[in-house]
Amino acid sequence: MRSDVTTTRTSTGLPTADPALLAALREGLDVVEERLREAVGNADPLADAASRHLVEAGGKRVRPMLTLLGAHFGDPGRPEVVDAAVVVELTHLASLYHDDVMDSAPTRRGAPAAHHVWGNNVAILTGDLLFARASNVVAGLGPEAVQVQAQTFERLCLGQLHETVGPRPDQDAVAHYLDVLSDKTASLIATAGRFGAQFGGAAPEVVRAMVRYGEDVGVAFQLADDVLDLTSDVGDSGKRPGTDLREGVPTLPVLLARRAAADGDAPAGRVVALLDSGRLADDAVLAEAVEALRAHPVTAAARASAREWAARAAAHLADVPDGAARRALETYAATVADRVG
Numbered sequence: 627m628r629s630d631v632t633t634t635r636t637s638t639g640l641p642t643a644d645p646a647l648l649a650a651l652r653e654g655l656d657v658v659e660e661r662l663r664e665a666v667g668n669a670d671p672l673a674d675a676a677s678r679h680l681v682e683a684g685g686k687r688v689r690p691m692l693t694l695l696g697a698h699f700g701d702p703g704r705p706e707v708v709d710a711a712v713v714v715e716l717t718h719l720a721s722l723y724h725d726d727v728m729d730s731a732p733t734r735r736g737a738p739a740a741h742h743v744w745g746n747n748v749a750i751l752t753g754d755l756l757f758a759r760a761s762n763v764v765a766g767l768g769p770e771a772v773q774v775q776a777q778t779f780e781r782l783c784l785g786q787l788h789e790t791v792g793p794r795p796d797q798d799a800v801a802h803y804l805d806v807l808s809d810k811t812a813s814l815i816a817t818a819g820r821f822g823a824q825f826g827g828a829a830p831e832v833v834r835a836m837v838r839y840g841e842d843v844g845v846a847f848q849l850a851d852d853v854l855d856l857t858s859d860v861g862d863s864g865k866r867p868g869t870d871l872r873e874g875v876p877t878l879p880v881l882l883a884r885r886a887a888a889d890g891d892a893p894a895g896r897v898v899a900l901l902d903s904g905r906l907a908d909d910a911v912l913a914e915a916v917e918a919l920r921a922h923p924v925t926a927a928a929r930a931s932a933r934e935w936a937a938r939a940a941a942h943l944a945d946v947p948d949g950a951a952r953r954a955l956e957t958y959a960a961t962v963a964d965r966v967g
Contacts, residue, residue: 640691641961642954650702654694655687658711665712665759666719676744676752677759680719683737689714689818692840692958696822698951699832709763710821713775716760718814721782723753728790729873767825778817785810792876799881804845812844828946835945839955842942846935846962852877853929853966856920868916872906878931882924893922929966936963 640651666677690711697707725731726739727746733739741749757779764775785806793802819836828836855870856879870877880901886894900906900915919925940959946952 639686640954641957642950644950644954647698647950647954650698651691651694654702654708654711655690657708658687658690658694658715661708661712662715665716665763666756668755672744672748673752673755676740676748677755679737679740679743679752680722680734683734687715689718689815692815692818692836692955693822695951695954696819696824696828696832696836697826698949699823699828699836699946700826702826704825704827706767706825707822709767710771710825711818713760713764713767713771714814714818714821716756716763717775717779717782720753720756720760721786721814723749723756725786728786767821771821771824774817774820778813781809781813785813799876800878800885803876803878803881807845807848808841811848812841815844815847816840832946835942838942839939839959842935842939843959843962846932846939846959849878849928849932849935850962850965852879853925853932856916856925857967868906868912871901871915871919872912878928879919879922879925882927883919883922886922886924893918894924897922932966933963936960 640648642648642651662681663678666674666681668674668677693707693711693714694702697704722734723740726734727741727749731739732742739749740752744752761772761775764771785808788802789806789810793799816837817840819840820833823833823836852870855875855877856867858867871880883894883897883901887898897915897918900911900918903911905911906915936959939962940956943952943955946955
């Protein structure tokens with residue numbers, strides 16, 4: 627991967643150093659931010675406060691950024707582009723309210739999770755309210771956009787459902803996990819890229835390429851997070867190493883370790899014994915589990931998998947015109963891979 631990727635991403639917060647594109651993305655994201663705050667506003671004080679909670683907590687706004695980038699393969703000035711960017715971010719925010727309830731997450735983006743502030747019922751209903759606001763905005767984009775949004779919403783729900791119930795007895799756990807990531811994470815990222823290209827008026831082959839790019843870069847991003855849970859410092863990822871292990875999240879390194887242990891790998895068996903000991907609330911035991919899993923080849927395999935998915939995403943860009951927008955998308959995919967070292 628290119629050595630300048632991490633520097634570019636860190637210095638600007640956006641995956642480009644091209645002055646014109648950088649200025650356009652910043653301006654576009656500022657408009658999206660303003661529109662998001664308008665979209666979540668409510669005359670009811672409780673609904674207003676709860677709906678604004680995650681918007682005001684901030685975030686990377688990756689999905690609207692990809693929508694804006696996709697539009698640069700056509701006319702990025704079309705007003706539908708901003709509407710589409712608002713739709714995908716509202717949908718993402720709505721899903722976070724539900725996810726945090728289901729995962730019993732104490733915080734989100736450095737702030738107390740909504741269900742810790744107002745309770746589960748209010749948090750769930752706030753997520754529903756934001757889905758409704760997203761539906762209202764997407765209705766103005768036409769029947770095809772409504773259908774795409776509905777299909778994306780269905781995949782988000784199926785991904786969460788399949789994550790909740792786990793793999794069938796006859797289903798490979800790793801394949802199941804990748805399917806979950808494809809639905810729960812990548813589907814909305816793919817829709818973000820699709821909407822940008824589509825409403826920017828890009829050619830049909832570019833729209834298809836943006837969908838494929840989003841599907842693969844979304845999986846890559848989550849797999850990179852899986853590795854970072856074991857290898858990063860607190861400051862790198864915003865959470866303590868082993869947070870996913872302690873919470874019982876079935877990340878790719880864990881699933882690969884369980885597969886290796888079932889095949890007779892003794893070091894993997896020791897890792898699994900630690901994970902299943904019921905003692906991960908003890909910081910010392912958690913640190914031992916993190917170190918053992920980090921040292922096992924399954925973590926290197928998970929790292930390689932994240933890089934492979936990111937490379938696949940970048941390869942889809944062969945079907946889009948060369949230029950600053952394409953290079954920014956290539957940089958973003960490279961940045962995702964570079965996160966795992």
